[in-house]
Structure formats: C-alpha cells, structure tokens
Amino acid sequence: MAQLTLQDIKPHHDNQFTLVTRGLAQNRNRVFAVNLVKTAHDKTDAIVAAVRKKPEGQFDCKPGCSYCCSYRVEALPPEIFLIAAELRKRPAAELEATTARLREHAVRAKGLRPEHHNLPCPLLVDSKCSVYESRPFGCRRLNSLDVEACKAELPPPENEELNLKAAAMFNGTVEGYLKRQLPSYPHELGQALLEALEDPGLEERWFKGEQVFDFLPDMDEMLSANTPILVGAPPHL
Numbered sequence: 001m002a003q004l005t006l007q008d009i010k011p012h013h014d015n016q017f018t019l020v021t022r023g024l025a026q027n028r029n030r031v032f033a034v035n036l037v038k039t040a041h042d043k044t045d046a047i048v049a050a051v052r053k054k055p056e057g058q059f060d061c062k063p064g065c066s067y068c069c070s071y072r073v074e075a076l077p078p079e080i081f082l083i084a085a086e087l088r089k090r091p092a093a094e095l096e097a098t099t100a101r102l103r104e105h106a107v108r109a110k111g112l113r114p115e116h117h118n119l120p121c122p123l124l125v126d127s128k129c130s131v132y133e134s135r136p137f138g139c140r141r142l143n144s145l146d147v148e149a150c151k152a153e154l155p156p157p158e159n160e161e162l163n164l165k166a167a168a169m170f171n172g173t174v175e176g177y178l179k180r181q182l183p184s185y186p187h188e189l190g191q192a193l194l195e196a197l198e199d200p201g202l203e204e205r206w207f208k209g210e211q212v213f214d215f216l217p218d219m220d221e222m223l224s225a226n227t228p229i230l231v232g233a234p235p236h237l
C-alpha cells in the first residue's frame with residue numbers, strides 16, 4: 001500500500017470536527033448531544049468496510065472471536081450514555097444480570113493501567129458483544145491481521161490505513177465536543193457504565209459541562225504524549 005499522506009488523513013478529522021461543532025451549536029439539547037457520537041460510529045464502520053475491500057484489508061476477525069474483548073475498553077461519555085440507554089430498554093432480568101457483571105468487573109478493574117487490564121469485558125456474553133450495535137469506537141475500529149498473535153496475547157499486526165483514518169476522525173469528534181464545553185475524555189467502559197446506570201442524573205450533569213466520570217489512571221501520560229488519543233487501542237499503540 002502506498003504511504004498515507006496528511007491529505008489522506010486530515011479530511012477525516014476536519015469533516016468530523018465541523019460536523020460535531022456545528023451540530024452542537026445548532027441543536028443544544030442533551031439527547032442530540034449523546035446521539036451525535038453515532039456519526040463517529042457510522043464513519044468508523046464505513047472506513048472499516050472500505051479497507052476490508054482491499055487486498056491488505058483481509059482481517060482475521062470473525063463473528064464469535066473475542067480475543068480483543070479483554071483489552072481495557074475505553075469510551076467517551078456520550079458513548080457510555082448511549083449504551084446505558086440501550087441497556088435500560090432490555091428486560092429487567094437481563095439488565096439485572098448485566099449490572100451484576102458490571103459491579104463485579106468494577107471492583108477488579110479499578111485503577112488498572114492498560115498493561116495490567118486483562119479482564120473480559122462485562123458486556124461479552126457467550127463470546128458475543130451484548131451491545132454490538134452501540135459498541136464504542138474503540139471496539140469498532142479494532143482489527144487483526146493475525147489471529148494467532150491475538151491467541152498468544154501478543155499485539156497483532158493491524159491495518160495502518162484504518163487505524164490512522166479512524167483515529168483522525170475520532171479525534172475530530174473528541175475536539176468537537178470539547179470545543180462546545182462537553183467533557184470528552186476516554187473512561188474505562190465497565191466502571192463508567194455502572195455509574196451511568198446507577199445514576200441517571202449523570203447525563204444531565206455531563207450536558208451541563210461537568211466531568212462526571214473518573215479519569216483513567218494513565219490519563220496524564222496519554223495527554224502529555226501529545227499524540228492522537230487512540231481510544232480503546234491495545235497497549236502497544
């Protein structure tokens with residue numbers, strides 16, 4: 001594959017940044033602000049689909065394969081509220097079972113840096129994602145060109161075009177929310193989702209600009225590295 005240039009990547013950032021900032025300026029309501037993150041999900045899916053059509057986009061990822069669901073999953077506040085809303089629509093028994101798994105997970109995951117986080121995602125049920133349609137950006141963009149590396153818990157080779165374009169687009173999303181004073185930093189999905197389910201008022205507080213979830217233990221390092229925040233990326237990136 002030819003080397004990607006800035007011109008290949010920058011439009012993904014700029015278009016999404018414009019979409020988010022304009023959208024939030026024109027529709028200042030909480031439900032809109034939460035659902036706006038779906039534009040980033042749709043764009044990620046489109047980038048993945050386009051790359052998969054290329055010879056170098058023949059991923060080893062298959063339905064039922066869930067090796068990558070033991071990485072630390074990171075998600076932005078609107079992604080967390082989106083999943084919480086989806087779970088609240090589920091039958092009471094299912095919501096109760098999910099909440100119980102989240103509680104157990106939250107105790108084990110608290111304070112873990114990515115290199116020490118080797119816990120199955122509490123939303124993984126029978127090797128399938130129980131919130132597949134609403135899964136966050138980090139899960140949507142993950143790809144592996146060698147499942148044997150995943151099995152061995154080694155960093156798998158990945159498609160660079162997908163990673164760079166998706167990261168640029170997602171950074172445009174993050175910056176767009178921040179520009180409109182909506183906190184938009186990544187949080188550990190399991191712990192934050194439990195809080196969102198237990199306190200429905202968090203969404204309104206976030207919409208008023210409050211930082212409602214705990215920062216990741218390594219957040220300072222992520223910011224000071226001054227590199228694109230690859231939300232949900234495996235530890236080697």
Ligand code: SF4
Pocket residue numbers: 068069070073121122123124125128129130131132135136139
């Ligand atoms: S949210 Fe779904 S896809 Fe993402 S890690 Fe959890 S189970 Fe896997």
